[in-house]
Amino acid sequence: xxxxxxxxANWSEKIFRQLREGRVDAVHVTIAYHETFRETVLNFxxxxxxxxxxxxLILKGTSARDIDIARKTNRTAIFFGFQNPxxxxxxxxxxxxxxxLGARFMxxxxxxxxxxxxxxxxxxxSGITRMGKQVIKEMNRVGLVVDMSHSADRSTIxxxxxxxxxxxxxxxxxxxxxxALRNKKDDVIQAVTQNGGMIGFSLYPHHxxxxxxxxxxxxxxxxxxxxxxxxxxxxxxxxxxxxxxxDSVVEWMRTGRWSKEIDFGEGSAASPGFPKMPSWFQDxxxxxxxxxxxxxxxxxADEVAAIMGGNWYRFFDDNFGASxx
Amino acid sequence: xxxxxxxxANWSEKIFRQLREGRVDAVHVTIAYHETFRETVLNFxxxxxxxxxxxxLILKGTSARDIDIARKTNRTAIFFGFQNPxxxxxxxxxxxxxxxLGARFMxxxxxxxxxxxxxxxxxxxSGITRMGKQVIKEMNRVGLVVDMSHSADRSTIxxxxxxxxxxxxxxxxxxxxxxALRNKKDDVIQAVTQNGGMIGFSLYPHHxxxxxxxxxxxxxxxxxxxxxxxxxxxxxxxxxxxxxxxDSVVEWMRTGRWSKEIDFGEGSAASPGFPKMPSWFQDxxxxxxxxxxxxxxxxxADEVAAIMGGNWYRFFDDNFGASxx
Numbered sequence: 001x002x003x004x005x006x007x008x009a010n011w012s013e014k015i016f017r018q019l020r021e022g023r024v025d026a027v028h029v030t031i032a033y034h035e036t037f038r039e040t041v042l043n044f045x046x047x048x049x050x051x052x053x054x055x056x057l058i059l060k061g062t063s064a065r066d067i068d069i070a071r072k073t074n075r076t077a078i079f080f081g082f083q084n085p086x087x088x089x090x091x092x093x094x095x096x097x098x099x100x101l102g103a104r105f106m107x108x109x110x111x112x113x114x115x116x117x118x119x120x121x122x123x124x125x126s127g128i129t130r131m132g133k134q135v136i137k138e139m140n141r142v143g144l145v146v147d148m149s150h151s152a153d154r155s156t157i158x159x160x161x162x163x164x165x166x167x168x169x170x171x172x173x174x175x176x177x178x179x180a181l182r183n184k185k186d187d188v189i190q191a192v193t194q195n196g197g198m199i200g201f202s203l204y205p206h207h208x209x210x211x212x213x214x215x216x217x218x219x220x221x222x223x224x225x226x227x228x229x230x231x232x233x234x235x236x237x238x239x240x241x242x243x244x245x246x247d248s249v250v251e252w253m254r255t256g257r258w259s260k261e262i263d264f265g266e267g268s269a270a271s272p273g274f275p276k277m278p279s280w281f282q283d284x285x286x287x288x289x290x291x292x293x294x295x296x297x298x299x300x301a302d303e304v305a306a307i308m309g310g311n312w313y314r315f316f317d318d319n320f321g322a323s324x325x
Numbered sequence: 326x327x328x329x330x331x332x333x334a335n336w337s338e339k340i341f342r343q344l345r346e347g348r349v350d351a352v353h354v355t356i357a358y359h360e361t362f363r364e365t366v367l368n369f370x371x372x373x374x375x376x377x378x379x380x381x382l383i384l385k386g387t388s389a390r391d392i393d394i395a396r397k398t399n400r401t402a403i404f405f406g407f408q409n410p411x412x413x414x415x416x417x418x419x420x421x422x423x424x425x426l427g428a429r430f431m432x433x434x435x436x437x438x439x440x441x442x443x444x445x446x447x448x449x450x451s452g453i454t455r456m457g458k459q460v461i462k463e464m465n466r467v468g469l470v471v472d473m474s475h476s477a478d479r480s481t482i483x484x485x486x487x488x489x490x491x492x493x494x495x496x497x498x499x500x501x502x503x504x505a506l507r508n509k510k511d512d513v514i515q516a517v518t519q520n521g522g523m524i525g526f527s528l529y530p531h532h533x534x535x536x537x538x539x540x541x542x543x544x545x546x547x548x549x550x551x552x553x554x555x556x557x558x559x560x561x562x563x564x565x566x567x568x569x570x571x572d573s574v575v576e577w578m579r580t581g582r583w584s585k586e587i588d589f590g591e592g593s594a595a596s597p598g599f600p601k602m603p604s605w606f607q608d609x610x611x612x613x614x615x616x617x618x619x620x621x622x623x624x625x626a627d628e629v630a631a632i633m634g635g636n637w638y639r640f641f642d643d644n645f646g647a648s649x650x
């Protein structure tokens with residue numbers, strides 16, 4: 001089973017076909033960064049059109065059962081998430097509405113301070129806000145997973161502790177392997193995994209050791225070490241693949257409507273656009289490389305299967321439905 | 326089984342308890358007249374709170390199966406509908422979104438011309454519009470029932486013919502029994518029922534012969550004649566009960582934001598507010614009276630059961646899911 005914990009591609013029939021070539025059974029797809037509620041609904045609408053048009057390649061995923069259906073019918077189940085809480089605006093009632101529409105992950109922050117928590121690019125991390133505590137409780141109730149990929153350390157640790165259900169870092173790597181601001185320090189990963197949560201390893205070059213030149217072996221050795229440290233059951237892939245996106249999109253991701261000035265985020269003035277993907281992971285057809293790489297660093301077939309999809313499957317199955325009162 | 330095809334009460338714990346006292350298994354509840362999409366979502370949110378707070382009395386209904394659950398657990402299943410297409414604004418993609426959120430009926434017009442069809446108070450009825458034809462097709466696809474209760478005659482007959490699935494007049498009576506502008510002429514009811522559709526008989530006094538003074542016997546004789554004319558399988562109740570609403574609400578229903586001038590609708594300057602309900606149907610506890618009245622005019626137990634709920638149950642079961650391609 002193959003499940004990718006995060007992608008933000010410029011979706012097209014070509015990519016849907018590549019998902020099938022790569023035998024990807026499910027993928028968590030970002031459908032909002034800075035969108036308002038109404039703009040997010042337009043994104044749901046666009047996907048509804050794709051589900052109708054490409055019903056032979058993809059289907060909407062709302063529970064782990066949809067992954068079983070996808071596998072039986074040779075399709076990919078698409079699960080939705082937001083990288084920022086902007087779709088819920090300041091209205092806690094929208095959490096259940098968005099869950100009903102299909103949202104299954106929501107980051108509490110995207111780089112900046114939000115109404116709920118602190119993003120990883122802020123100078124000060126004040127932790128989970130008053131509203132953030134209410135929102136985590138409501139997300140727990142309906143089955144919308146807290147994702148802290150772009151959050152600051154204290155906020156992430158507090159979220160892991162406050163949340164009564166496991167949370168996720170859908171796409172990031174250990175800071176000790178590659179000290180990017182977006183990667184996660186040991187105590188952060190410990191807090192998430194000790195509470196039953198997941199980390200999806202990112203293939204976005206800014207999160208990789210040596211960036212685009214990162215070797216498959218280095219990446220897979222990092223995964224193997226993480227399995228030893230945090231337990232293999234808490235690990236998955238969250239490729240952060242942003243295939244076919246123009247560079248204007250990474251600018252929107254970074255600045256949205258919050259700034260009139262350019263913000264290079266993980267990039268720089270010299271290299272402001274999307275970075276070049278590593279040679280061994282260009283698109284959805286390259287999951288075979290990852291699987292071979294994990295075996296080559298000595299992981300067992302069971303461990304590799306768990307990381308490539310089994311763990312996400314279990315996590316989806318446990319966390320996408322309403323909490324049992 | 327008891328199913329009411331339309332109510333617009335000022336909902337409260339009191340009314341939820343009265344639904345149980347009256348053994349109402351399901352009710353189609355209006356949640357929008359002139360609301361925009363976002364305002365309609367706020368109404369869904371308010372109901373989500375009620376489903377959480379009064380989970381011992383009510384549950385959200387999306388398919389006929391929820392009526393079975395309601396009956397097994399001694400609760401009332403609440404199904405949602407709109408009396409105007411305003412919630413979908415000018416965006417056909419919102420039809421599936423609103424269906425996903427729980428909408429199961431949508432009137433193409435409320436008294437006035439809409440983007441889709443002509444309302445029953447317009448001087449000219451130009452039939453289903455270009456957009457209206459597209460919208461009916463999309464409503465058919467997702468399983469959102471076309472309701473023509475407040476539409477003009479030609480528009481209603483065209484909708485019944487264009488729609489590939491049965492449509493409904495959820496709340497109105499035969500014009501020949503009580504010649505109100507909102508009641509339906511024979512050819513209109515024929516067009517709807519011949520295509521497998523339903524009419525729900527209204528207990529709103531402006532739709533009754535002799536209004537608030539209408540006798541139970543007169544009402545039930547009208548139902549029995551309709552059974553002879555149109556076939557009993559096409560008949561149900563759509564009480565149009567607007568319990569506990571202040572008169573300001575009937576003004577909103579009639580004028581929304583479309584007019585700066587007062588419009589009395591079915592009322593008049595002398596009696597602008599909600600009319601007094603007939604003595605034998607004051608609220609949800611009075612369905613026993615209706616049932617007894619129908620038996621008293623000579624209908625069989627099976628016919629009475631079909632009209633009180635069996636027919637709506639079958640209609641809900643057939644028409645609330647996606648069409649089979």
